[in-house]
Amino acid sequence: MRHHVFRAIVLMAFGLAIVGSTVAHAQLFETRAGEAVLMDGATGTILFAKNPDKEVPPASLAKLMTIEIVFHAIKTGHLKLDDTFQVSENAWRNGGAMSGGSTMFAKVHSTIKLEDLIQGIVVQSANDACITIAEGMAGSEANFAQMMTERAREIGLQHSFFDNSTGLPDPKSHVTMRDLVMLARHLHDDYPDLYHYFGEGSFTWNKIRQRNRNPLVEMGIGVDGLKTGFTDDSGYAIVASMAQGDRRLYLAMSGMKSERERAEESRKLIEWGMRSFEKRSLFAQGAVVGDASVYGGTTSALPLKAKGPIDIFVPVSNPDKLTARITYHWPIMAPVDAGTQIGTLSVFVGDTLSQRTPLYAAEAVEKGPLYKRALDALQEMMLSWL
Secondary structure, eight states: OEEEEEOOOEEGGGTEEEOSSOOOOOOSSOOSOSEEEEEETTTOOEEEEESTTOOBOOGGGGHHHHHHHHHHHHHTTSOOTTOEEEOOHHHHHHHSGGGTSOOOOOOTTOEEEHHHHHHHHHHHOOHHHHHHHHHHHHSSHHHHHHHHHHHHHHTTOOSOBOSSSSOOSOTTOBBOHHHHHHHHHHHHHHOTTTGGGGGOSEEEETTEEEEOSOTTGGGTSSEEEEEEEEETTTEEEEEEEEEETTEEEEEEEEEESSHHHHHHHHHHHHHHHHHSEEEEEEEOTTOEEEEEEEESBSOSEEEEEOSSOEEEEEESSOGGGEEEEEEEEEOEESOBOTTOEEEEEEEEETTEEEEEEEEEESSOBOBOOHHHHHHHHHHHHHHHHO
């Protein structure tokens, strides 16, 4: 099967051309971060990307996946917020105060409510809380880490792997910024009753009060989560979500040199995303986006459409930087049922892949008469030679 890209209609009213190749443009924003992705929450539009699929150590950002496992268990009725977990000597020794890492100072062999452990993780980045939950849910941290990776694949994170629940240095563990913004969006949209924990300003446990480690939460700019991280190998990192009015953005950044640089760079990028884009409707509900070639059918052109309207955020100052293309595996052989997924519409802002939307057959195509199938077979053979 060949991956086929074809030329279709031109939408000059939106500054969008659906073409067979993409012209590279300079990025619309510059950042000192090594890797970054900024996503619009409603449309999934990628507003900015820099090395979005580079694999980096997760650091404490791995705890977002730990929390996803917990939230999912609560949502499905397998856990309740007032369930209790016991702190093992392993959790206390390797995640507690004596470990030298971030901790909620849980006492060894103490029993703690799940809600308090959640707050310890999302506010204080507590390693002892992560290990306690991992052991309580899966028997061991290794088993829990396997659950994390399997669950990551279930929710669409294709390039992240977890070997522990904390994000402590491990050569097998890695994430990408694209996966992390998808995870942040999932946490907000799928767990609306639990997401608020990420925005808490502080948490006190064992008479020790610690402030939220996310520097953007207290800036008053609408950021209500999610997590920070640091490793010697990949520098300072952050995953954040910001809401203003009816808009929400998700940001993942890594590779910054200091806490101060992390705070400045993340604030600048997420605020730029809020003010520098406007929403455009590209295709209404049920509108035909383009055609695909069909062989051996009653017709040679198959109209394609999305399942819903296609909206995107475009740069306010440079709307002409949009290009798009439709791709599908060629050849498509009749018969084809209406509603069959055929290909994808990819929209680019500059040289950034901004949005991907699955496209489906807008109508059925029946198998054509013998002479039509023979002619199409001959055409397919000639195109294969070319």
